[in-house]
Amino acid sequence: MIKLLYLLLFIPVYAFSQHKISYKVYYDQNMEKNGLKIRVDYTAKSPSETSLFYYRNENWGEKDLFKSVVLSKEDNSGISFETQPENDEIKVRHPSSRKISFVYRIRQDFKDPDPRIFNRPRVNDRFFHVMGKNLFIVPKSFTEMPDNQEFEFNIEWIGFPKDFKLHNTFASQAGKQKIKTVLWEGFYNSLFVGGDYRIYDFKIHDKPVYFAVRDEWINGFSDDFLVSNLKKAVQSQRDFWKDYDQDYFTVIMSPTASQKDSLFKGYSTTGSAIKNAFMIQGTNNPFNNKNSYLYLLHHELMHEWIGNRIQNKHEELNYWFSEGFTDYYTYKNRLRIKDISYDEWLKSFNEEVIKSHWKNPQRNLVNYKIKDEFWKSRNAEKVPYRRGAIFAFWLDNQILIKSGYKKSLDNLMQELLKICTEKKLKFTDELFLELVQKYLDKDISYFFQKHILNGEDIDLVSEKWIDGFRFQITDGIPKLQADASSEGKYIL
Template identity: 70%
Template structure:
């Protein structure tokens, strides 16, 4: 009897999860700008009920009042009583008692173009749409209460979209009917859905596809050939560095926030975000497009596939010194490794964009716990973990090379960290990293780490030891990295 009861108890959770699937139909119409994307969601409840609540985030990724993008009308849903509760990220539905629900809603763009400051709100017009999965698909609130790694089945059908209206996302490309099996937060809600007048380029790494999808004609030398050739080089080099070719599907999208041929807006504003199986680039398209800024962004966001995604923070902003700082460091180092930049260009970029940027930041001594509190509130605070972490990575890389007489470097530590996190399925913590650092340095750096990374005290770079060919001096009160190019510098030697 006990054994039967045990088996029953064991099976109950599996049965409860067995119905974690949901269907969506997304409809095309000729006036998407006015009507938005019409979405029909069909869901079978786990038990007979006359109420159900759906989840829709009213704020995410720095955007607020996202319920302004969501329209649910009585006309579309005559048999349902609907209450929207933005403060609770909630849509409450009252219906006739039963097991099945069918609900229609619309997702619309809620701002007027052009607006170069908006990146993560739905963009929908008659030419194209660009919408994050979290801003397009509502889910039952019960989905949000299931363990984060639990997978769901999402059935999505694109209805009446004309053949020339290309469809793409970070799970599949060009399919009108799809079944996506993935988690919620790191899957469907870490995704991008696009459609319209996009151009497609692709290549393969070890027979696995990588897509580059973009729209509009980009200015100042941003030709498809320039963008695509540099993407191929960056993807191949980073997978070679990590010795990791497991990614079966990868996508890079590039969408302008504003396109203008004149110089009315005298600036270049761009952003990139790493998401599931992909990263997306958005930015102003004008005569001020910067090739160097684009290449930095591309290498940085591609590196997040490992530092941030596969090596995943346990404590999010508290670990940004690593996920953003070490990504920043390897953005420059990888570009030097593949000869995308010379040693002189690398030196100049590291001095100006990392060391000087950090030393002139009025918030540079902010302790790590305050970064967690203020990261999304202040641009100065937001930059600190990038630069503090990059300087720490440079210091640690040098110390490992010195300790091992160039037989090992931070590269070896990083690849071992990837192996630990993926094979043991553990998340990144300060303690895990410090244990590895001790292994490679044969000494404990906990006090050093606490003082300079956690507390934010300045590191006296001038008095530290560096590999042959590197020297740090002070110029106008700011540390400056000197490089003796006459020496055989062992910095990027594998």
């Protein structure tokens, strides 16, 4: 009886220990030279002399990331390592035990400034900026478990000065963190920063939103401009979705290269939606463009719902939705909150969506090829954005007409969010088409197959549009014409 009781008590603890790992991250005055020192502690399933750990060698366009990892004998007495970058694998040889502990360092492997590098670890004496996937090594067994398996990641930040800000997509200014989340869409879909960042916060429906920024941005990019527009965008999007449940959210903005003169020609910026956050990186120079920042802000924030809460089941094959509909609502929501005027909306949608799509030599790329071509070609990458945005505009108009201006695509999107979250479903073409049929009272599968999957152009001139909208062909490209009276119907 005593043995049975012991086993019953032991099994839950034993099982949970396999899903728990701890890290200690140490401050170093000379991080640029020595890197970020990290000690990992893990209790394995059974004693062994060899353990396999995982580190991603290629991530978001960056290759050979093992160059950022330092595994030294000086830090690890009695332990040896064998790295296999081609397998994203580190073999650790250690004294036989269930408990495994070793030290590694993450350093920057390129010379600053480099405006072309976005996602490699940045580590110097003033700050660090590292994706979770490239900061924390995990047991290889973690990567072999179901995607919905939760783990407990314990992090302790040791020796960092008070003026060295610590901020990430799970907490702000926390010396100790206990993070319970999944691996791929949680812990590894994250960003950790520290150093000379300025951190601002505000609340929406009593839920905190943080903004972390470093460097002195020029050409009107004051902290007040950045924060006030962030607050406006977050408020408007949460109001649109009627969704105020997120307990923590942050935007992190870092320069890839800063120059007060025009050494770096042009303005290059990128944004990426990640767990509880999105990050902005770009050149900081006299070419900083406010409108591009605002577009990026609204686009990436919208991904919190279209892409994160409503998740693609087939990733790139569903980019016509997750990128296209996000892009569509980037323009529509900016118009709705008067961030741009009606004339500005019309000009932007014509120039940046319709005209850019028609001038793209790969605009008729069939959807199944986007999966392979998306990461290889800039033209292929933009196809699902613009094709999806034009389809969203068409569908919005059809729902407005069908409902007598009582409903719009907004209603469908809000219902889609509810279905996906409450029923824990991922987005598929079939789910979407079934919902569209409810709003239009007809099956548009043929239209969808022809224009979204096969990539044929929609005959915009011949389609039906709300009162005040019409298309005409100018130099072989469709152009939306809009009467002033149409604005109220469009953004009802």
